[in-house]
Structure formats: C-alpha cells, structure tokens
Amino acid sequence: MISFKGKPSADHLVEHLESFIQDTLARCTQCGECFKACPMTEYGPGLKEARPQEAVAGILDWLKGVPNHATSLDWLKVCTQSSVCIKACPENINVMKMMRTAQISALGSLGAQPALKSRDEKDFFRKINAFSATQLTTEEIEKWQR
Amino acid sequence: MAALSPPSDKVTFWYGCNVVRHGDIIYNAIALLEAVGMEVTPAGGAGYCCGTKKDANLTAAQGMGRRNVEKFNAHNTGQVVSWCPSCYRHMNAFISQYTEPQFDLSHFIEILYERRDWLATKLIHPVTKRVLLHQHLGFHEVDINPMVIALLRLIPGLELMTTSPLAPAHMCSELSRVPASLKVVNQQTCESMRRSGADTLATVFHSCQRLLCGLEASESFTVVNYVNLLAQSMGLVSVDEYKDWKLAGTAQAVIDRLGPDRVAKMGEPFFHASILPELLSPPIK
C-alpha cells in the first residue's frame, strides 16, 4: 500500500518531468548496467551489437531534448516496462521511468522533434464504452463510470 | 485462527478501462473484495482512464490525472484499490507527483493476500484442475506472482504449477507493442503447457486473458483468469463472454453470440469497423 502524504513535489506534470530529468541526469553514471540487463534488446535491430554506454547516452540525450535517432530510439521502441533495469541500476534510478520519460520526449511532448509514433489507439474510448455496454448494466455504467 | 468475520473497510475499487471487456473479472473481483469484508465502490471505464496512453499529449494526460484524483477524493473512502497494474503505476509514478490524493493506493492482490485467512474460509468448493500460472516480471511495485500463487494454493482440489518462464513486460498488452516478443512468449507458454501436462492456463491480468484466451481454438487447454478460479471455489458461476466471442471463429458466429441488441447498442458500423476485427484476430503464435 502506498500512502500519498503531504504536498506534491510539483504543480503540474511537465514540472514534475523536468525535475525527474534533472535528478536523473545528475545521478546517471552511464555505466550501461540497465541496458545489459534489459530482456528486450534482442528484439531491436542493432541492439545486440550496441555498446550499452552509447545506448544510455542516447536516452540521456532525449531527456535533454537533444534528438538521438539511432540506438536509443531502437531501445525506446522495444521497451515494454519489464522493470529489470530498475533492479540493475547501482544508482537506484527508476530506469523504467527514465525510459518512459525519454519516450515522452521522443514523442515530441517536451519540445524535441517527434521521432516516435503516438501509442494512442484509434477509437480507444469508443471501444471501452462499447464493451462496457455489453458487460455492465445501464445502472452500473451510470453509477460506476461517470 | 482467523476471526469469524473480517473488519469492514470502505474502498474504491478502480477496475480500469480495458478490463471492461471482461465483466466476469470485474464482478468476481468485487465479490472477492466483499468476501474479505470490503465495502466496495466500483469505478472505472473511460471516465476513470488513468491517461497512461497519453504520453503524446501531456495536457490531456494531466487533465485525466487531475480528474481521477478529484473524483477519488470525492468518494471519501480513503483507499483506492487498483486492479490494473498500468493504472497503479501511472498513479504512483506520475499523477500523485502533481496532485493531492486524499487516499492510499493498494493493488487488488494486496488486499486479498492480506486477508487470505478469511478468504480461505470461503473457498470451499473444489476446483479439480491442473493449473499452470502465466507470469510476468514487470510489475515491480507489487510482488504479485508469489501472492497469486499463495491464493491459488488455498483452492481445494487445484494442482498448481509455476514452471512457465517469466514473460517480460508487466502484462501481455505491453508485449503486443513488440509482436515478435509476444509471439515468443506465446510459443513458450504453449510449450510449458504441453510439458507440464496442465489443463488450465491461469492468467493474472486482464490483458493477458484478452490476448491468450484465443489459444483455446488451437490448443488443448483452457485459459482462465485467476480471480475466476477463486470465485469458482466460492461457488460463483461466471461466464467469460469475451473468450466466447474470440472463439466464435466467424463474423456471423460472433454476432449470434453477442445478439443483435448488443451489436445495435455498439452501433453497427462501429462494431464492424472496430470491434469485429479485434474479436476475429487470432493470437500471435
């Protein structure tokens, strides 16, 4: 169980991401352990031969808003939030969140030129509503989903 | 020895978005929470989407995050119990960093596990199955696999095997972003089922149930979410309609199983353009 106590660290999402980025850039030593531990690198073209330190440097570039289109992008594309990287990091960085924030940057949401396609699924909410209508009663939808 | 009845706690049960394909999971999860003494306010669907998919639109993501926290605060239960690991993760790692939640956040499994002594007293009907558990390694915030294993071991008559390799990602929907990896996981799962001699593959998450249940069309095992196994042992009968649609095989058979009223409710053109293709697509193998 998590208790959310006290004031939040930021007033809005981008402010939080900026502070997470600054903290990560300050602490990451680019040792490459997270990349070495990643179970998904076998699915990215060129990742098997990539130097771990270079892959991580590319991710940090995305955090800085500097586009890095080679290895780092291939790594971002195959990240499926396995969380193995978190346990591998000697600096206790939430590497999965680091990867997600780099994805956010590569999507163009933090000012860099977009290099990744959005994961937004077409008609996502319409589908959710359609399936809801097959599984729940009108009263449940009214009570539980508004 | 467990007390006769568990203490009652008010909770908001945040079931999520994509799980609405599986009413059986939602109803059984609520029944299980109630069985261990919870007074449940369910909340989910599009109006409670956590926004985790909105990384390309941070204004929308932030709006959805704030909206959820405001609604949960207004529930006044003091405790939100999440079903979906993505919602849990997104609330913890992102939303709570710029909002003021007036509630604690738990995952569904933590509540059942904590109250497993009471749950055990309700699991009185044998479920005679040889079950292999499908497991992922990515939900690092909550050590879910050992807890699911402990709960399934409470079911009389159920033989549990845990020899399936740990799949990457926190659930199968994440793997579907990298289809080659989903294919490998599905092949390994089928191979593990054959080797173990299990007759039932138990999924932990809804998206695994969604993406694996279609395997029944070509394999000789059934695919069941673990909450349905627990519910069955409590004497509850549930029907996995989504699986039934996935196994229908043809457009007409899907329509027959859904019934014309429900197809009409979804809107026929939308049903044909968006729902039917999902229901007719076989699992990657």
Ligand code: SF4
């Ligand atoms: S393991 Fe940690 S410190 Fe090393 S490169 Fe990865 S994030 Fe940086």
